[in-house]
Amino acid sequence: MSTEIVNVDEYEALAQRRMPKMAFDFFSSGSEDQVTLRENRAAFTRIRLRPRILVDVSNIDVTTSVLGFKIAMPIMVAPTALHKMAHPDGELATVRAVSAANTIMILSASATCSMEEIAATGPGLRLFQLYVYKDRNITRTLVRRAEQAGFKAIVLTVDTPRLGRREADIKNRFKIPSHLSYKNMEGLMNVNKEIDKMNKTSGSEAAAWVDNHFDRSLNWKDVKWLQSITKLPVLVKGILTAEDAVLALQAGVAGIMVSNHGARQLDHVPATISVLEEIVKAVAGRVPVFLDGGVRRGTDVFKALALGASGVFIGRPIPYALSVDGEAGVTKVLQMLRDEFELTMALMGVCSVKEIRRQHVQTEQDSVK
Numbered sequence: 001m002s003t004e005i006v007n008v009d010e011y012e013a014l015a016q017r018r019m020p021k022m023a024f025d026f027f028s029s030g031s032e033d034q035v036t037l038r039e040n041r042a043a044f045t046r047i048r049l050r051p052r053i054l055v056d057v058s059n060i061d062v063t064t065s066v067l068g069f070k071i072a073m074p075i076m077v078a079p080t081a082l083h084k085m086a087h088p089d090g091e092l093a094t095v096r097a098v099s100a101a102n103t104i105m106i107l108s109a110s111a112t113c114s115m116e117e118i119a120a121t122g123p124g125l126r127l128f129q130l131y132v133y134k135d136r137n138i139t140r141t142l143v144r145r146a147e148q149a150g151f152k153a154i155v156l157t158v159d160t161p162r163l164g165r166r167e168a169d170i171k172n173r174f175k176i177p178s179h180l181s182y183k184n185m186e187g188l189m190n191v192n193k194e195i196d197k198m199n200k201t202s203g204s205e206a207a208a209w210v211d212n213h214f215d216r217s218l219n220w221k222d223v224k225w226l227q228s229i230t231k232l233p234v235l236v237k238g239i240l241t242a243e244d245a246v247l248a249l250q251a252g253v254a255g256i257m258v259s260n261h262g263a264r265q266l267d268h269v270p271a272t273i274s275v276l277e278e279i280v281k282a283v284a285g286r287v288p289v290f291l292d293g294g295v296r297r298g299t300d301v302f303k304a305l306a307l308g309a310s311g312v313f314i315g316r317p318i319p320y321a322l323s324v325d326g327e328a329g330v331t332k333v334l335q336m337l338r339d340e341f342e343l344t345m346a347l348m349g350v351c352s353v354k355e356i357r358r359q360h361v362q363t364e365q366d367s368v369k
């Protein structure tokens with residue numbers, strides 16, 4: 001049998017063989033009973049495609065625009081923490097692959113490379129994912145550094161006042177390998193000393209870190225505050241209801257990411273693809289709506305766009321591919337998704353991204369109407 005990797009999912013099993021158990025469990029886990037983790041994938045499979053035939057599909061254009069930037073495809077890279085735990089080159093390998101693919105990467109606030117190191121790899125479209133820390137000066141400094149390093153937007157993660165219960169990490173007493181650190185925090189807090197202190201008291205170091213540093217009082221006023229300290233567009237990541245989408249609009253955000261944090265926060269929330277449409281309707285075209293969570297196929301990308309997303313982001317496949325093949329692995333993931341998406345468009349009778357319509361999909365709600 002050929003060992004050629006033919007789809008994105010295959011990287012997961014290979015990554016499991018490659019990585020120490022503690023690292024693989026960290027990347028793969030959801031929270032508690034992982035109901036939402038399974039649902040993020042299952043919900044995509046319940047949506048049917050409605051292809052149109054006998055359309056000339058000899059030229060397919062998968063390019064699109066996001067936040068005013070033309071990119072090669074509506075497939076982008078979500079912020080995932082600690083890439084050096086997957087591969088020694090870490091986020092540097094990821095960003096090189098993403099920039100070469102001419103798409104967007106969101107750098108995690110909990111990255112193992114700093115934003116300045118990312119910027120030094122050369123030009124590219126990068127957004128910075130932000131958590132708000134109890135010490136607001138840290139947040140201010142991070143935002144200023146993101147501006148200086150040429151990041152194009154701030155993506156505020158709004159679903160993590162506390163860390164979800166990831167039981168594998170608790171069992172494993174998850175700990176960042178001692179040669180790695182949250183690089184963006186260096187100089188802002190004494191990371192190693194903090195971590196030494198935490199290890200004495202806690203199951204998962206990541207949970208203890210969040211408990212110690214994240215501002216649980218974060219609320220809509222802070223979204224305004226964040227906008228007041230930067231000229232960069234501010235997007236919110238972690239919206240799951242129409243109600244919150246309306247509040248986000250009122251707060252003046254530049255974009256909404258429908259996300260359940262890869263099912264790592266509150267278990268039993270719906271799959272993101274199941275709530276996308278209600279949010280798109282509430283937003284009514286005023287700002288772009290993006291989606292992440294369980295996107296593994298070109299058909300998933302197509303379904304999300306048909307339900308109104310301006311683009312999708314992928315999480316876990318990136319660290320998995322990184323662990324197997326470094327930069328080349330990330331390149332391959334992006335290429336496979338792009339190729340599958342292009343093929344889906346051709347078989348759906350669609351030649352450009354803007355032609356993708358609601359009528360191209362049938363959801364369970366449609367069938368009961």
Ligand code: FNR
Nearest residue numbers: 027078079080081108157261262293294314315316
């Ligand atoms: C994440 N995610 C995440 N989100 C965020 O805002 N900041 C972060 O630092 C991280 N870190 C992180 C680590 C790991 C290992 C995972 C799996 C996820 C959530 C991430 O941005 C995204 O929402 C999900 O990963 C998307 O779901 P899929 O593609 O992994 O199913």
